[in-house]
Amino acid sequence: MWHERLKLARQAAGLSLRELAAQVHYSRGYLHDLETGRRTPTPETAARLGVALGADLVLSEEAERLAWTAQHPSRPEPGVADHLDMILAGLRRLEDTTSAAAVLPPVLAQVDLVTTLADEVPDRDRLAVVDQLGQWTQFAGWLHAATGDLRRATEFYGRALSAALEANRPDLAATALSMRGHLSWQTKRPGPLLSLTEAALRQAVGPAVRLVAMQQLARGHALAGQVAEADRAMERADRLADQVTEVPPWMYFHDRAYLEMQRGLVLALLGRPEAAAEAVAAGLAGLEPGTAASAWTDQYRELLSAEPADSPQTG
Template identity: 45%
Template sequence: MPRPVAVDPHFRAELRRLREQQGLSVRDLARIAPVSKSQIHDLETGRRQPTEETASVLDHALGAGGRLAAMVRPAGPPPEAAERLDYVAVHPRRVDPATLDALTDLLAAQRRLEDSIGSAAILGPVHAQLGLVASLVAEAGGDLRPRLVDLASQWAQFAGWLLAASGRPADASRQYVQALEWATEVGRRDMVATALSMRGHLAWMARRPGPVVGLSSAARREATSPGVRALAAQQEARGHALAGDVSSVDPLLDFAEELAAADDPCRPEWLYFYGGRYLTMQRGLAYRLVGRHAAAVEQLAAGLGDRPYGGWPEWVGPYLVHLAASLREVGERGRADWVLHEAEELAAATGSARVRAAVRSLSARR
């Protein structure tokens, strides 16, 4: 299995900035670092992705103090686990519990990595890793198959999320269908519900309220985890808000809060991002859709809180844009511009074309 890396979308701009800050031409830097002029040019234009070694060499040559090197992160398993996965890639019928542990740990690491550098940077590695998982499922039988298929459904759901965030809804939909198939095979009702809910999210992105409401309602009926049911209920509320059905919004949001507060001993691993603040932002978003802008500002601002150290995760971007839009509606244009700038910085830091487009769209409506 290859040793993939995830590259911060800011890498090429930061490389150019550091080089120019020191008054160096591309040729000058090539003389200092054992990296060719053409390679540096390709790195700065995005035609080539850096390796960890290249990033470290350039970091040292430019005296960046580790800043440049830190922008290229491992997107694969640690060496021992990588050897095990390399082996089962060639011998797929030799899957054992340790292999499944390695894949579980790798998926958890990829989820954390996506939060810090965005979906686009890890989409390639995750696609390759999902390919391995799918090949193992095709060959698996016996007692380990249910656990492997369960894990595969989580990989497919995560890949679908990355594809949706990267502006590839058709590809995302196919991954959600695959997640649904695998989850159905092993009776993992909460993943079945999540896949339905995620397809509802695709309908939300396309502003199609009917499927948003219908798929979210189906997910709410299917799920056993209160957290998964809460996720579906709040999305169902937003679907009603999108359709202009104001009377259904608050009851569903209140129900989602009740579910989120309930004991959830079997809370699925993939709800790592979901909590009270997330639900507060959902309420704010629903209020914005029905024109309750003052309440939307209150809820969105409370849910977002202060900017975390290291910056916002990519998925927060749309909420920043919605907050800026509602701030404009209540006459707080200065604060709206500041929030919109935060969203613009997030888009640049994570390489999110979707957030960048939303920022530009709102900026054009001055």
């Protein structure tokens, strides 16, 4: 049973209920109820506990069902793709409030499981599982990029692209291409950044995916010193923002605050430090309190105190 596994994991970690409660910011009484089976955790709570206890798996009933399915892939549990989706959603939310390094081990364990399922489930279930494989490997790519392992990030984005194409998910494929382009942003290479982002825009269908890619295109042009092209891309991104009514689950980070912070990066590269700081400050103010303190916001905070840069040449 899940509650028994939780207790064993806590004891193996050498933590008392009180010590674990302090780490995960839950009450001792709530954790006691989880260990005795009186209460059932949400996927996010289960994921947070798994990270705190150093487990290589998500402590949840969904994970137990998936483990059974991995051992019996020809007879998958009903709704296996839905279980995968619930666990992934919890880990995405957890990464947004903790760090990529903390979430990476359980994500990699789940990627191995989903890969096994995709290889062996019956044909009737395959495309749904391959769709999940694309989302899990895309998330793993992002976590590796956020921890500085760009080689592994490239590998996982390639796997995500392949799975997305097989599952006929053009927006997921576009996101994988766009995030491969983001790796070139991290290494300040405008050439591949622009070409991969343009490839993503050719693939993308939904306005949310096109919007994020268009903002990245603006960053690429700004990095290359192409002021007019960067300004045009920002204008096109603004028009796309008005069209967004739905955001795919793998773009859980997408909101107005994030978009303002992205605008700040472009403005900083264009030599407009006051406007950049204003955009970043507005974006940070719009984040949830737990998210605003996350490690991924550091690059934006640096713009609030950065010295004015030389304006790029018009290109």
